[in-house]
Amino acid sequence: MAPVQDPSALLAELAGVLDPAGLQIGDAIETRFRKDWYAPLDPQPPVAVARPRSTAEVSAVLAICNRHRQPVVPQGGLTGLAGAATPAGGELVLSLERMRGVEEIDARAGTMTVLAGTTLQATQDAARAADWLFPVDLGARGSCQIGGNIATNAGGNRVIRYGMMREQVLGLEAVLADGTVVSSLNKMQKNNAGYDLRQLFIGSEGTLGVITRAVLRLAPLPSSTQTALCALRSYEDVVALLRHAQRRLSGRVSAFEAMWADFYELVTTRVPGVRNPLPAGSPFYVLVDLQGNDAVQDGAAFESMLETAMEAGLITDAAVATSEKEAESFWKLRDAVAEFPVMWAPNAAYDVSVPIGQIGRFAESLRTAVLARWPHAELVNFGHVGDSNLHVSVYLPGATAEDFPEHEISEVLYPKVQEFDGSISAEHGIGTHKKPFLGHSRTPEALELMRSLKRSLDPNLILSPGRVIDVARELPR
Amino acid sequence: MAPVQDPSALLAELAGVLDPAGLQIGDAIETRFRKDWYAPLDPQPPVAVARPRSTAEVSAVLAICNRHRQPVVPQGGLTGLAGAATPAGGELVLSLERMRGVEEIDARAGTMTVLAGTTLQATQDAARAADWLFPVDLGARGSCQIGGNIATNAGGNRVIRYGMMREQVLGLEAVLADGTVVSSLNKMQKNNAGYDLRQLFIGSEGTLGVITRAVLRLAPLPSSTQTALCALRSYEDVVALLRHAQRRLSGRVSAFEAMWADFYELVTTRVPGVRNPLPAGSPFYVLVDLQGNDAVQDGAAFESMLETAMEAGLITDAAVATSEKEAESFWKLRDAVAEFPVMWAPNAAYDVSVPIGQIGRFAESLRTAVLARWPHAELVNFGHVGDSNLHVSVYLPGATAEDFPEHEISEVLYPKVQEFDGSISAEHGIGTHKKPFLGHSRTPEALELMRSLKRSLDPNLILSPGRVIDVARELPR
Incomplete structure (x- = not known):
């Protein structure tokens, strides 16, 4: 337009x-x-x-x-x-930056009402001050805003326990393209009174309406965290450990981050300040968190889970953090990805999801395909495996920002995602960046239904045109 | 039409x-x-x-x-x-009754693919046989079908832990009014590749498309259940106990059912086979379940939770089930509602939700309003308080099915729900029954957006016309 x-x-x-x-x-x-x-x-x-x-x-x-x-x-x-x-x-x-602030915390309902421009950090802090947890968390917490978190259905490290942003939104106020305010500041977990209009706006990346206010669901604040780093022999064992931990620690596994050997070696040798709690050389490493409210009982359950995993041969080694500080140092392994854009540039960073059982084969198959075309490429794999999310970074030594073939790498990667029935975007969204590849995750009928939703809610196509999907007006006006 | x-x-x-x-x-x-x-x-x-x-x-x-x-x-x-x-x-x-069967259980991804006509019971059984839990459960499990459960976003007793049906649906195949098949049999918890079209069909009661197949998320199968019945002094204490239990039993509270004194007395004195594990006379009773996987640890945590609640004065008495059989007998208190349509007819049964902290005041205010108009009415209140759902039954002694003023009672009740910012349907849906009252829970702008969605997806208005909301064609054709 x-x-x-x-x-x-x-x-x-x-x-x-x-x-x-x-x-x-x-x-x-x-x-x-x-x-x-x-x-x-x-x-x-x-x-x-x-x-x-x-x-x-x-x-x-x-x-x-x-x-x-x-x-x-x-x-x-x-x-x-x-x-x-x-x-x-x-x-x-x-x-939305001037529309910020927590308007209400209902400590009995376990809900908070927040303006769209409130940062995630301010939202988390306000919840904590009221003795509750707002569980969505991601690296950009100090800058990102709740409205944007909802519009992009943000994920992060704790999705395995608490779900995505979608699961936290009880009520929503949004403004349609023509200025109509659609408000449902619902505070109830159960509400089947007509169509669930919240869902239209969550994850639609600003193309169907502008989110102005939300009622968020809060979780009981945990007081105890247990963290371990485990070494494993195979991706099969990673999945088996996930199921073992979830079974044994019923309801309390809060994070389960897998790191492939290449990732572990890269961050422990190249990122300043990252320790290696376990020796390099294992095919896989997993960072697992339990959050609960009884440090003694939780600690015993966590140790017992690890011991039985060791006895069953699921893990070959494990380090349990003995202090909050040590737990933080374990997490630095995973958070070292924030350094990749600088230390390892230029690289292409992907955010895909694949059915959990297939992630291991997918990663191998992708590596083979990328190396066939770019024999000197370096790949690292890591991800929130518990929620099926894999992050892949591809680096080409010697390439410059100008000649880096990101699009060509995408043209190898996204068809591979399709082959494994995966999604081209687990948590980052489509925007303009992944728009050309959306057909690898969605059928033509689904794309057409997306277009008709867009035309229905925004007939003049004024909201974020060209994002997510290209839509033409049906009739010239 | x-x-x-x-x-x-x-x-x-x-x-x-x-x-x-x-x-x-x-x-x-x-x-x-x-x-x-x-x-x-x-x-x-x-x-x-x-x-x-x-x-x-x-x-x-x-x-x-x-x-x-x-x-x-x-x-x-x-x-x-x-x-x-x-x-x-x-x-x-x-x-959809001939489209039944579990097509696949992916034990590594923790998902199952099910045809729409499969009963809930068959779905639960298949999951259990594969050592997983399909957590949605309701009384009609032997007859209701997964497609209907999704189309109505079914709830039940375990929503507090596992969420509604909406939260279990990872992938969906649905057919639009014109016969277009929109398929996304996604198995991943994280997928932000474009608009989340599943949500259009979940809870739309057959008005936007016909659900044919779904990928459902499974949960780790618990092996240990703890059940207690508690007596409490006030609704304030019910909420405080909920928060105390959720905090102490991090992630493991699977049900939290509140019963008002009138309900407890009714079912223990009038329903055959219902025992009273605690004496009648307390203002409130709560049935609370923990589900976990370590009977010894879970039992200790559960007892400790109850003891601290007793010391804090939150509960005045408690009975802990010492066997599965005893737990079942406690649950008969709650399941006795199945007898109401026969033993207590005619009555009007309501399914509403209200912000958790307000449910006590709402119930009192409603009782006052109903008794002001029908002084001989009997009301009982019970509900899944942990997810904000209250069930209210109103009985008029001497009334017959012919002269029972259900509509007039609704005209007292639903404005009261609106006054408390509640929902006229927590889990049963709108259908034809509650359609006249939908405006008590939704704004005119929301209703209009619902209509435009309906016109967009079903322009000839052939799907379940007259259900949920009345929609006129914009233009005669």
Whole structure:
């Protein structure tokens, strides 16, 4: 869609509904609004940045834009890894950053009501201060915002126990493209009164509506954490350990992170400050967390789980963290991935999911295919195996950012994901980045249904056009 | 929508795509297809009953009906309590009962693929035989079908731990009104590749598509259950005990059923075979279950939880089941509700949800309002308080089925639900029964968005018309 030619009428209307700090135009547009963590800055600037303070202002801005057929890209904390929030030239940025704060914590219902622009960290902190846990957690917690977490259905390390963002959202307020406010600030876990409209907006990456407020479900705050690093012989044993731990520690396994030998060696030898609690050389390593509320009982159950795993030959070695500090040092192994973009550039980082039992074969098959084409490539595999999520990074020694063949690697990887009935995006979303490959995970009928949903909710196609899926108007207007 | 006037062309086409046992017409239509557990039989018969054997046949039937503008009502086990599956005269019944069976259990991924017509019981049994748990459970398990459980987003007693049916559905295959098959038999917990189309069909009560097949998530099979019945002084203490138990038994509380004094007295004095493990007279009783995998450790944790609750004054008395048989006898207290329709008729049975902290005040306020209008009414309250679900039954001594003022009682109750920001249906759905009251739980904007979804997915409005919400075509055709 071409943006409006002369934006002056649009801008005048927007100025009528926003306060002076709520509208940036021309040279006043701050660069920070022009790119997210993934997609590069468009040389053409956005037409304006709107920073509403309330749902009513969001509604007014969208109604105006819809009338003007002005494309709009909603923005949260801009930490997305699929490029959905980088504005194309001429788009209007709708930043939720001024709509922040925890409005209510209902300690008896175990819920909190939060404005979309609240950071994940502030949300977690407020929950903890009220003696509850908000369980979704990811590296970008200090910058990412709840609205963006919901719009992208964020995942993270604890999905195995608590689910994705989708499972935390009890109530939602969102604004449709035409400015209609659809509000259901439900606090109940059970509610079957008509269609569940929340689901339309969760994970739709800003293409179906703008999330303004949410009621989140809280979990009992654990007081005790047990952490171990295990060495294993095979991927089969990784799956067997997962099932053994989940069975034995009923309900309390909070993380289960697998690392392939290549990953373990890379981070223990190349990332400063990362210790190796176990010797390198094992085919697999697993980091497993139990969270509970009785350190003595939990510790005994955890030790017993590890002992029986050892006796059964599922693990060949294990180190149990004896302090919080030690547990943190174990987790540094996994969190070392944050260093990859710098120490190991250029690389292509993938976020896929594959049925749990198949991940081992998938990783081998992918390695073979990549090495056949790029014999000098280095691959590392790691992931939240308990929820079927595998991260793969591919590095080509000697390649430069300019000649790095990311698209060609994707053209090897995504068909392989399809072959294993996997998903091209486990948790990062599609945005603009993975849009060309969506057909590897979705049938033509599913893609067509997505398009008809888009047309139904946003008939003028103003919301985040070109993200997730390309949609043409059925009829010229 | 008026059904087709002369159905002969329609029936001939259907006969062309179904086997002889797959199509019942005229006098051959079995009465069992003409009503579900809630809504009475329509004096006018359905035009036919189609019993397809495959997704391809479902697709062919729907394509034909869509062309003929023939209204269709999908049927599962017919155990619904909101009337959605009772066919109105002239509708076509689409029964999924011949599409049954567990197609695959992936013991490593922890998933099972099931045809829509498989009963819940058969699904649970197959999971258990493979050493896994399918956690959704409800009284109608022997008759209700997975497709219906998904279409109505079934709940039950274990939602507090495992979630509703929605949380169990990893993958779904559904057929749209025009016969398009939308398939995503995903096995992964994490999948953010585009819009989550499953959610459209889950809980939409057959109005947006016909579910044919699902991939279900399985849970580790618990081997140990602890059950206690507790007596409490106040609803405040019920909530405090819930939070105490969830905190102390991290991840392992599997049921938390509250019974008000009136309920306890009714079932212990009037239902044959129900014992009273604790004396009557306490304001509240709670049935709490822990499920785990270490009987010794779990038993110690459970006892310790109860002891600390007693010391803190949260509970005034408790009985712990010492055998599976005793636990079953405790649960008979709660399951005695199955006798209400017979022993206590006529009564109006409600299924609502209210934010957990407010349920006590809601129940009192409702009692006052009902007694003000019907001074001789008897009310009992019970519910899955841990997931915010309250069941209320209202009985009027001396009333007959003919003069029982159910609608008038609803007109007192549902505005009260609205006043407490609750839902008019926690788990039973809307169907035809609660349709007139939907506005008490949903805003006009939400209702309008529901209508536009319906028009988008089923433009000829052939699927379960008149269920959940009334939708008019925007334009005459």
